[in-house]
Amino acid sequence: MIINIPENSDFSIHNIPFGIFSAEDRSPRVGVAVGEHILDLAAVAELDVFEFNTAVLEKDTLNDFISLGKEITNRVRKKIQYWLKDDHSPLAGKPELFVKQSEVQMHMPVSVGDYTDFYSSIEHATNVGKMFRDPENALLPNWKHIPVGYHGRASSIIVSGQPIHRPKGQTLPNNADAPVFGPTQRLDFELEIGFICGKDTQLGDSIPTEEAENYIFGLVLFNDWSARDIQKWEYVPLGPFLAKNFASSISPWVVTLEALKPFQVAGPTQEPKVLPYLAYEGDKNYDINLEVGITPDGSEETTVCHSNFKYMYWNMAQQLAHHTVNGCNIHVGDMMASGTISGKEDDSFGSMLELAWMGTKPVKMKDGSERKFINDGDTVTLRGFAQNGDIRVGFGEVSTKVLPAK
Amino acid sequence: MIINIPENSDFSIHNIPFGIFSAEDRSPRVGVAVGEHILDLAAVAELDVFEFNTAVLEKDTLNDFISLGKEITNRVRKKIQYWLKDDHSPLAGKPELFVKQSEVQMHMPVSVGDYTDFYSSIEHATNVGKMFRDPENALLPNWKHIPVGYHGRASSIIVSGQPIHRPKGQTLPNNADAPVFGPTQRLDFELEIGFICGKDTQLGDSIPTEEAENYIFGLVLFNDWSARDIQKWEYVPLGPFLAKNFASSISPWVVTLEALKPFQVAGPTQEPKVLPYLAYEGDKNYDINLEVGITPDGSEETTVCHSNFKYMYWNMAQQLAHHTVNGCNIHVGDMMASGTISGKEDDSFGSMLELAWMGTKPVKMKDGSERKFINDGDTVTLRGFAQNGDIRVGFGEVSTKVLPAK
Numbered sequence: 001m002i003i004n005i006p007e008n009s010d011f012s013i014h015n016i017p018f019g020i021f022s023a024e025d026r027s028p029r030v031g032v033a034v035g036e037h038i039l040d041l042a043a044v045a046e047l048d049v050f051e052f053n054t055a056v057l058e059k060d061t062l063n064d065f066i067s068l069g070k071e072i073t074n075r076v077r078k079k080i081q082y083w084l085k086d087d088h089s090p091l092a093g094k095p096e097l098f099v100k101q102s103e104v105q106m107h108m109p110v111s112v113g114d115y116t117d118f119y120s121s122i123e124h125a126t127n128v129g130k131m132f133r134d135p136e137n138a139l140l141p142n143w144k145h146i147p148v149g150y151h152g153r154a155s156s157i158i159v160s161g162q163p164i165h166r167p168k169g170q171t172l173p174n175n176a177d178a179p180v181f182g183p184t185q186r187l188d189f190e191l192e193i194g195f196i197c198g199k200d201t202q203l204g205d206s207i208p209t210e211e212a213e214n215y216i217f218g219l220v221l222f223n224d225w226s227a228r229d230i231q232k233w234e235y236v237p238l239g240p241f242l243a244k245n246f247a248s249s250i251s252p253w254v255v256t257l258e259a260l261k262p263f264q265v266a267g268p269t270q271e272p273k274v275l276p277y278l279a280y281e282g283d284k285n286y287d288i289n290l291e292v293g294i295t296p297d298g299s300e301e302t303t304v305c306h307s308n309f310k311y312m313y314w315n316m317a318q319q320l321a322h323h324t325v326n327g328c329n330i331h332v333g334d335m336m337a338s339g340t341i342s343g344k345e346d347d348s349f350g351s352m353l354e355l356a357w358m359g360t361k362p363v364k365m366k367d368g369s370e371r372k373f374i375n376d377g378d379t380v381t382l383r384g385f386a387q388n389g390d391i392r393v394g395f396g397e398v399s400t401k402v403l404p405a406k
Numbered sequence: 407m408i409i410n411i412p413e414n415s416d417f418s419i420h421n422i423p424f425g426i427f428s429a430e431d432r433s434p435r436v437g438v439a440v441g442e443h444i445l446d447l448a449a450v451a452e453l454d455v456f457e458f459n460t461a462v463l464e465k466d467t468l469n470d471f472i473s474l475g476k477e478i479t480n481r482v483r484k485k486i487q488y489w490l491k492d493d494h495s496p497l498a499g500k501p502e503l504f505v506k507q508s509e510v511q512m513h514m515p516v517s518v519g520d521y522t523d524f525y526s527s528i529e530h531a532t533n534v535g536k537m538f539r540d541p542e543n544a545l546l547p548n549w550k551h552i553p554v555g556y557h558g559r560a561s562s563i564i565v566s567g568q569p570i571h572r573p574k575g576q577t578l579p580n581n582a583d584a585p586v587f588g589p590t591q592r593l594d595f596e597l598e599i600g601f602i603c604g605k606d607t608q609l610g611d612s613i614p615t616e617e618a619e620n621y622i623f624g625l626v627l628f629n630d631w632s633a634r635d636i637q638k639w640e641y642v643p644l645g646p647f648l649a650k651n652f653a654s655s656i657s658p659w660v661v662t663l664e665a666l667k668p669f670q671v672a673g674p675t676q677e678p679k680v681l682p683y684l685a686y687e688g689d690k691n692y693d694i695n696l697e698v699g700i701t702p703d704g705s706e707e708t709t710v711c712h713s714n715f716k717y718m719y720w721n722m723a724q725q726l727a728h729h730t731v732n733g734c735n736i737h738v739g740d741m742m743a744s745g746t747i748s749g750k751e752d753d754s755f756g757s758m759l760e761l762a763w764m765g766t767k768p769v770k771m772k773d774g775s776e777r778k779f780i781n782d783g784d785t786v787t788l789r790g791f792a793q794n795g796d797i798r799v800g801f802g803e804v805s806t807k808v809l810p811a812k
Contacts, residue, residue, distance in 0.1 A: 150644040151557035167732035181681045238556040239645020246732040275587045326573035326652040329561050
């Protein structure tokens with residue numbers, strides 16, 4: 001091996017995720033995470049080993065690189081895997097090609113054109129329905145027919161490490177006649193995975209489920225920050241708006257769909273049967289372990305949730321087929337998030353709303369404090385990895401500190 | 407005058423709207439509509455009369471031009487007004503600076519980062535509430551407290567002249583147990599006006615109502631195409647999605663907020679009183695006459711709606727203050743649409759849903775046919791202009807033909 005990769009690293013030779021980084025001596029550019037290092041692809045390009053226009057590797061987003069197409073980007077990934085294993089490869093004896101992750105600044109990996117958030121975990125939708133609507137009829141009539149989704153705000157998607165301020169807004173206190181204004185009292189995370197589109201369509205085109213994977217470049221961890229009290233007051237009839245668009249946080253490394261192939265598993269049985277345009281063949285779910293930790297200011301982290309991406313009722317191929325069945329066009333860099341990923345167990349729920357069940361079951365922290373929702377000073381960290389015997393492919397983390405309202 | 411401007415032209419000397427055009431001998435670039443002509447600003451720049459980096463005038467969107475800031479863009483507008491009136495100006499005797507509008511191709515004026523649609527007409531919200539919810543309590547409890555809005559799809563905003571295909575999707579027929587798939591049976595327009603953001607904010611910043619106008623570059627006509635049967639089935643609980651994101655059509659000329667100043671009028675009284683962050687001073691509504699025409703294939707146009715932008719309950723300053731009160735950031739080029747602009751009279755409703763009252767009052771066309779919604783082959787045209795004595799400032803039109811489902 002050209003460079004040491006610690007055992008159990010998320011960024012194993014099997015992964016090779018892409019991201020945008022900068023360092024003291026390097027402007028923002030494309031890199032690949034390898035163990036605790038980053039391989040600087042703009043520097044590799046100077047060795048004249050790539051047969052595409054390598055200007056795309058010097059950009060401050062991955063969009064142009066992704067636009068080269070999977071044939072090229074997959075070949076780059078394969079080449080890097082091969083070179084890392086070959087002591088006589090072009091990368092050998094060139095330590096300047098590698099930078100320590102601890103010494104760089106990570107940036108948003110893509111410029112997001114449009115962002116869509118789905119609602120595809122049946123456990124999450126059921127939990128929310130029980131709490132806010134009818135416990136006997138928790139799922140709405142359309143839920144098992146439609147991968148329900150809505151448009152979110154692209155401008156406020158930020159990368160791991162950037163803190164957020166507690167948002168302010170309108171809420172209607174219990175038994176009040178009129179709303180009040182102030183910082184949200186119910187700030188929440190949502191554990192999600194987002195996929196990044198890898199290919200454009202034209203307005204009027206639809207993507208069949210069997211072609212959907214050609215349009216997915218890769219995945220990131222996605223924290224869909226939510227203000228539950230603002231959401232409750234504003235969301236009827238047109239959906240969540242200010243309760244969501246103050247920030248969404250993502251992990252900086254885009255794990256390619258190809259790196260996740262070994263972890264494909266069958267999804268849940270869909271009953272009633274879906275309409276033909278949503279039917280699919282093969283295993284389209286992914287076995288990706290997920291967890292969420294909360295770190296109170298100056299204290300240690302408590303893991304509050306263990307979940308798994310394989311629980312999703314609707315898979316990404318169905319989401320993309322549905323999104324485009326009316327001819328809606330997509331662009332490289334568009335982000336589509338899963339919706340909160342909850343499992344069946346109480347500790348697998350992907351939000352504080354569910355974990356503390358609307359504040360009725362506070363969650364204990366290691367420092368003795370309790371949480372119904374997220375406090376000022378808390379840092380929320382999402383992590384994810386897939387493991388299959390010795391093969392591990394991970395996402396790293398998305399970690400965000402909550403500062404008091406401005 | 408350097409060039410003849412027909413009486414009653416939307417593009418009078420008082421207007422000077424900006425857009426992007428191309429012609430046989432000219433790549434896409436910034437122009438200004440003047441009467442029946444376009445003043446080619448990229449060509450004007452070659453006369454060395456501007457004191458900013460004129461590369462922005464050779465771009466295929468207005469974003470970089472708008473980003474120069476209002477101090478510069480307003481000065482450009484004033485200069486052009488002055489030059490057009492002055493027979494000895496730099497534009498005199500240079501016919502190559504002008505192109506006939508009939509000989510150009512118009513393009514999307516801006517690259518839209520994020521698009522938000524509001525729901526700010528009380529007449530429209532009341533009509534929809536009567537039809538779909540409770541006629542006795544048509545307005546939802548939050549409506550008079552919040553300028554309700556939701557995120558739309560930016561990628562499918564298209565410019566006047568580009569046809570659309572009737573979208574397909576899921577609908578639940580009356581009395582059916584399960585949804586069916588096919589072309590929408592209830593294709594509708596929505597008469598709206600959209601404003602284009604002219605200045606960035608940072609995540610965490612809020613825009614007070616009194617500063618909102620500094621963040622609005624200009625306005626366009628906006629047709630928020632809607633599939634009512636798809637909307638009805640999908641919109642609970644997260645809002646409209648595929649019923650809207652197949653296309654929205656806009657007029658190509660961006661009329662600056664400054665050109666519309668002479669048409670400011672008082673808005674309706676807001677009772678109950680709004681929260682302090684939504685309070686405003688001065689006249690923030692705009693008296694802009696609006697109309698919608700439907701032209702069946704091969705037939706003549708029937709005007710089906712006369713409305714006015716002054717009817718809006720919530721004004722643009724309130725919309726922008728609300729949108730950013732939680733710290734949501736905006737970018738130059740972001741689009742914010744008003745929501746359907748309906749008046750009190752039956753013929754002032756801004757959608758077929760309301761004009762034909764859910765299909766119960768079909769609308770007569772001049773050719774003898776009737777419309778409950780929009781048919782294949784129909785062309786829908788929105789027009790708008792403001793007039794104050796001799797001063798006329800218009801938007802031109804946004805015109806879109808509906809083709810059969812693909």
